[in-house]
Amino acid sequence: MNIMTDMKKFTSEPRLCDDLTVCVAGQGGDGSLTIVTLLSDVLAHHGLNLYRTSNIASRIKGGHASALVRGSFEQHGGLGSAINILVAFDDEAIRLRGPYLTDDAIVIYDTSRGPLPEGIVPETVTLLEVPFSRYSVRELARDLFKNSFGFGLLSRVLGLADIEADQYLTNRFKKLKGRAMEGNRQALKLGFEVADEFGLTVGHQMLQLPKGEKKDHLFITGNEATAFGFLAAGGRFYAGYPITPATEVMDWLGKNLPQFDGVMVQAEDELSAINMAIGASLTGARAMTGSSSPGIALMGESISHCGSAEIPMVIVNSQRAGPSTGMPTKVEQSDLGMMISGGNGDFPRIVLAPGNSHECFEIGALATNLAQIAQCPVFIALDRALSQDTMTVPYFDLDSVEMDTGKMLDAAEVAELDEYKRYKITKDGISPWAIPGTPEGMSLVTGNERNEWGQVSTDLANRVAMMDKRSRKLETIKPMLPKAIVYGDTASKVGIIGVGVVGGIISETHNLLEQEGYKFQVHRPRVLFPLLQETLDFIASCDRVYVVEHSESGQLERVLSGAGADPSKLHGIRKYDGTPFWSDELTNRIKDAEAAK
Amino acid sequence: MTTTYTPTNPVWCSGCGHYGVKGAMERSLAQLGIAPHETMLLTGIGCSGSVQNNINAYGYHSMHGRVLPTATGAALANPELTVIAAGGDGDGYAIGGGHLVHALKRNASVLYILMNNAVYGLTKGQNSPTSGTAVDAVADAPIDGVSMGLAIPGTTFLARGFTRDADQLNDLMTKALEHVRAKKGFAFLEVLSPCVTYNDTFPDWDARVHNVDADPDYAPNDRGAAFVKTMNLNSEGKIPTGLIYHEDRPCFEAELLKNDTSPAQLSAHDPKNHLDKLQAVMERYHM
Ligand SMILES: Cc1ncc(C[n+]2csc(CCOP(=O)(O)OP(=O)(O)O)c2C)c(N)n1
Ligand code: SF4
Numbered sequence: 027m028n029i030m031t032d033m034k035k036f037t038s039e040p041r042l043c044d045d046l047t048v049c050v051a052g053q054g055g056d057g058s059l060t061i062v063t064l065l066s067d068v069l070a071h072h073g074l075n076l077y078r079t080s081n082i083a084s085r086i087k088g089g090h091a092s093a094l095v096r097g098s099f100e101q102h103g104g105l106g107s108a109i110n111i112l113v114a115f116d117d118e119a120i121r122l123r124g125p126y127l128t129d130d131a132i133v134i135y136d137t138s139r140g141p142l143p144e145g146i147v148p149e150t151v152t153l154l155e156v157p158f159s160r161y162s163v164r165e166l167a168r169d170l171f172k173n174s175f176g177f178g179l180l181s182r183v184l185g186l187a188d189i190e191a192d193q194y195l196t197n198r199f200k201k202l203k204g205r206a207m208e209g210n211r212q213a214l215k216l217g218f219e220v221a222d223e224f225g226l227t228v229g230h231q232m233l234q235l236p237k238g239e240k241k242d243h244l245f246i247t248g249n250e251a252t253a254f255g256f257l258a259a260g261g262r263f264y265a266g267y268p269i270t271p272a273t274e275v276m277d278w279l280g281k282n283l284p285q286f287d288g289v290m291v292q293a294e295d296e297l298s299a300i301n302m303a304i305g306a307s308l309t310g311a312r313a314m315t316g317s318s319s320p321g322i323a324l325m326g327e328s329i330s331h332c333g334s335a336e337i338p339m340v341i342v343n344s345q346r347a348g349p350s351t352g353m354p355t356k357v358e359q360s361d362l363g364m365m366i367s368g369g370n371g372d373f374p375r376i377v378l379a380p381g382n383s384h385e386c387f388e389i390g391a392l393a394t395n396l397a398q399i400a401q402c403p404v405f406i407a408l409d410r411a412l413s414q415d416t417m418t419v420p421y422f423d424l425d426s427v428e429m430d431t432g433k434m435l436d437a438a439e440v441a442e443l444d445e446y447k448r449y450k451i452t453k454d455g456i457s458p459w460a461i462p463g464t465p466e467g468m469s470l471v472t473g474n475e476r477n478e479w480g481q482v483s484t485d486l487a488n489r490v491a492m493m494d495k496r497s498r499k500l501e502t503i504k505p506m507l508p509k510a511i512v513y514g515d516t517a518s519k520v521g522i523i524g525v526g527v528v529g530g531i532i533s534e535t536h537n538l539l540e541q542e543g544y545k546f547q548v549h550r551p552r553v554l555f556p557l558l559q560e561t562l563d564f565i566a567s568c569d570r571v572y573v574v575e576h577s578e579s580g581q582l583e584r585v586l587s588g589a590g591a592d593p594s595k596l597h598g599i600r601k602y603d604g605t606p607f608w609s610d611e612l613t614n615r616i617k618d619a620e621a622a623k
Numbered sequence: 624m625t626t627t628y629t630p631t632n633p634v635w636c637s638g639c640g641h642y643g644v645k646g647a648m649e650r651s652l653a654q655l656g657i658a659p660h661e662t663m664l665l666t667g668i669g670c671s672g673s674v675q676n677n678i679n680a681y682g683y684h685s686m687h688g689r690v691l692p693t694a695t696g697a698a699l700a701n702p703e704l705t706v707i708a709a710g711g712d713g714d715g716y717a718i719g720g721g722h723l724v725h726a727l728k729r730n731a732s733v734l735y736i737l738m739n740n741a742v743y744g745l746t747k748g749q750n751s752p753t754s755g756t757a758v759d760a761v762a763d764a765p766i767d768g769v770s771m772g773l774a775i776p777g778t779t780f781l782a783r784g785f786t787r788d789a790d791q792l793n794d795l796m797t798k799a800l801e802h803v804r805a806k807k808g809f810a811f812l813e814v815l816s817p818c819v820t821y822n823d824t825f826p827d828w829d830a831r832v833h834n835v836d837a838d839p840d841y842a843p844n845d846r847g848a849a850f851v852k853t854m855n856l857n858s859e860g861k862i863p864t865g866l867i868y869h870e871d872r873p874c875f876e877a878e879l880l881k882n883d884t885s886p887a888q889l890s891a892h893d894p895k896n897h898l899d900k901l902q903a904v905m906e907r908y909h910m
Pocket of ligand 2: 634
C-alpha cells in the first residue's frame with residue numbers, strides 16, 4: 027500500500043481524470059455534503075456533468091452518512107462503477123465504502139477516531155492519513171472545520187491553485203458571517219499546509235481534471251423538477267403529507283405555489299391530501315397530490331374514485347423500498363403493480379415513468395395536461411434515486427409548456443348547449459364539463475355508477491355503456507403519451523429494457539458492453555400504462571430481452587407480459603437490496619446471463 | 624336556458640329525520656338568495672349522503688368519510704363558492720373522525736352538516752359512534768360532537784339542531800351559512816336527525832333536548848361557559864341544542880390566499896403570462 031505519511035513526498039505524474047466519483051463519508055452531522063458541494067462546483071467548472079447522491083441512515087442524527095458526486099463528460103444518470111476518491115471521517119466509512127473503491131483510488135482518512143481498519147481497502151490505493159478532526163479542534167476550536175480542511179487537501183490533489191480553492195469556498199459560503207467564514211478559510215489553509223507536507227505542492231498533484239468549458243445547465247433533483255413541471259403547466263393546488271422520499275415535492279410547492287397565487291396544504295394524512303386535491307380539481311383548479319409507496323397505498327380508494335367520477339388528478343409516487351414501511355431511504359421500483367392496477371374496480375388511468383430530472387419536468391407538465399384532457403388519475407412514477415439525487419441537465423424549455431384544459435366548458439359554451447350532461451357518452455370517452463360557478467352548468471359528480479346526468483343508476487345497459495365510455499379514454503390519449511427512448515443496434519436480437527433510475531444505468535452499461543463487442547438494442551419506455559404498442563413491438567423483434575429492475579418479484583416483467591409480451595422472451599435482472607445497480611455490476615450480470623444462455 | 628339534471632325526490636324512508644335537514648337547507652339557501660350555480664354541496668356516503676341529489680346546486684358525492692378534505696380543497700381553490708358538506712355520524716365521527724378534528728382546527732369556510740341518527744342507516748342498523756347514551760354507558764361511551772368541538776381551539780362556529788324543531792334548525796343553518804359566507808371559517812352544525820327505521824330516537828331525544836337559545840343568560844361567545852353548560856347538561860342526561868359557540872377569527876383561506884386570484888381562476892394561470900417568473904425559478908438551479 028502506498029501510504030503517504032508526513033514528509034514523504036509525492037512524485038508521480040498526475041493522471042487525467044474526466045470521469046471521477048468522489049465519496050465523502052462519516053457520521054450524520056459530520057457535514058459530508060459540504061465537501062461534496064464544493065467539489066461539485068469544481069467539477070462543473072471543468073466542463074463536467076454532475077450526478078450527486080447522499081446516503082443517510084433513517085435516523086435523525088448520527089449513523090453513517092455519505093455524500094457522493096460523479097463528474098463526467100456525459101450525464102450518465104447514475105454513479106457509474108466505483109469510487110475514485112474516498113474522504114473517510116471514521117472507520118465505519120472505510121468499512122462501508124471501502125469495498126467500492128477502484129484499485130487506483132485515493133483515500134483520505136481522518137485518523138482522529140482511530141487507525142485505518144485493516145484489510146478493507148485495496149493494497150493498491152494511495153492513502154493520505156491526517157487527523158482532520160483533532161487538528162480542527164486544536165487549531166480552530168471547531169470540529170466542523172474539518173470539511174474545509176479536507177477540501178484544502180483535496181484541492182491540491184486535483185491541482186487547483188490555492189486562490190481558486192479559496193474562491194470556491196467563499197462563493198459557496200457567501201452567507202457565512204465573520205468568524206465562521208474566517209474559520210473555514212483558516213481550515214482551508216491548514217489543508218494546504220498538510221498538502222505541502224505530503225509534497226502535494228502547486229504543480230505537483232495526483233489527478234488532472236480536464237480543461238473543459240463550463241456548461242450552462244441546471245443542477246436539480248427529480249422531485250424538484252416534477253413539482254416545477256406541474257407549476258409551469260398551471261398547477262396551482264397541491265396537498266400532501268410528509269414522507270421520505272416524497273416530502274421535497276410538498277416542500278418545494280409550499281415555497282413556490284404562493285408566488286403564483288397557488289396553494290399548498292399539508293394535510294392530516296394521505297386520505298385527506300388526495301381528497302383536498304380532489305376538491306380543488308372539482309373547481310377546475312389544476313391539482314396534484316403525491317406521496318411515497320405506503321401513502322399511495324392509503325390513497326387507493328380515492329384514486330379509484332377519480333377514475334370512476336372522472337376527476338383530473340396528478341399523483342406523484344416517489345417509490346421507496348417496501349413492503350409496508352420497508353426501507354424509507356432506499357431505492358426500489360416495487361409499486362408498478364399498485365400503480366397500474368391498484369384501487370378497487372376497473373378504471374382508466376395513466377402511469378408515466380420519467381428517467382432523469384429533465385424528463386421529470388417535461389412529464390410533470392404533461393401529466394398536468396393529460397389529467398385535464400382525460401379526466402382521470404395520472405401517476406408519475408419516480409423512485410428514491412430519481413426523486414432525491416441531483417443531476418445536471420439541459421435547461422427546460424419553458425416556452426413550449428402549454429396549458430391544455432381539455433373539454434372544460436366556459437359559461438358561454440354552456441349557454442349555447444340545449445342540454446348539459448356531465449357524463450355525456452361520447453365517441454372518445456371524454457365528456458365536456460363545467461366547473462362550479464358556471465351558470466346553468468349544475469351537475470352531479472359521483473363515484474357511484476350513474477347515468478349521463480350524474481344520477482345514481484344500476485341500469486344494466488347504462489352500466490356497460492358507462493364502463494365502455496371510460497375505458498375508451500385510453501385509446502384517445504395514447505397518441506399524446508411520450509414515446510420510449512431507444513438506442514443500440516436495432517438489428518440485434520437481444521434487448522434490454524428498464525425504467526426510472528435504471529434508465530441511466532442501462533445506457534452506461536450498454537456503452538460498456540458495446541466496447542466489449544456485444545450488440546444490444548435498448549428500449550426505455552416512459553409509459554407503463556397503457557403500455558404503448560412500440561414496447562410490445564420491441565420485445566417481439568427480439569429473441570430475448572433483459573428486464574432490468576429493482577423489484578424482487580419482477581413487477582416490470584409482469585407489466586410487460588400482462589400487456590401481451592411473450593413471457594418466454596423476458597429474463598429478469600433484478601436487484602432489491604435497496605441500492606441502485608452500479609454499471610459494472612449490471613454489465614457483469616448481463617454478461618453472465620448471456621454466457622449461461 | 625340550458626337543461627341540466629333535475630333534482631330528484633329523496634329516497635329516504637318516510638319519517639326519516641334527513642327530510643328535515645333537506646328542508647332547512649332549501650329554506651336557508653333561498654332566504655340568503657344564494658344562486659344554485661354558486662353553491663357546491665358535497666356529501667359523504669350513507670342515507671345522509673344522498674341529499675345532494677335533491678337540491679339544486681353543484682352536487683358531489685365523495686367516498687365514505689372523506690367529504691371534509693374535499694370541501695376544504697374546494698373552498699381553498701375557489702373562495703367565491705358557498706361550500707356545504709354533509710354526511711352522517713358514521714361518516715363524520717367514525718371513518719372521517721380525523722378529518723373533522725382537522726377541519727375544526729383549520730377553519731376553512733365550509734358549512735358542515737352532520738346528520739346524527741346514532742346508527743348506521745344505509746348499512747341497516749349497526750351501532751355508530753353516537754349510539755347509546757353517555758350516562759348509561761360503562762365502556763364504549765358515545766362521542767359528543769359538541770364537547771369535542773368545544774375542545775378544539777380552532778372551532779369558530781358550533782351549533783346543534785334537531786329536525787323536530789324546523790324553525791330553530793332553519794335559523795341555525797342560516798347563521799352557519801352567514802358565518803361561512805362572511806369568510807369567518809368553518810361552521811359545524813350537528814343535526815339530531817333520527818332514523819325511524821333502525822333506531823327511532825324521536826321519543827328519547829324529545830325528552831332530553833335542552834335549547835340554549837331559549838336561555839337569555841347563555842352567552843355563545845364564552846367558550847368556558849359553553850363547556851360548563853354542556854358538561855352539566857350532559858351529566859343530567861340532557862342534550863344541548865342551539866348556537867353553542869361562535870367567535871370571529873381569520874379563516875384558513877385568508878391565511879393561504881393573499882391575492883384576489885384563486886387557484887381555480889384558470890385564465891390567470893396560463894404559463895405564457897408567467898414566463899419571467901418561471902424563468903427566475905429555473906435560474907435558481909443554474910450550475
Ligand atoms: C370505505 C367504506 N367502508 C364502508 C362502507 C359502507 N358504508 C356505507 S354507509 C355506511 C355508514 C352509514 O352511516 P352514517 O354515516 O351514520 O349515515 P346514515 O346512513 O346513518 O345517514 C357504511 C359503513 C363504505 N361505503 N365505504
Ligand atoms: S334507514 Fe334510517 S337513515 Fe336511512 S332513510 Fe331510512 S330512516 Fe333515514
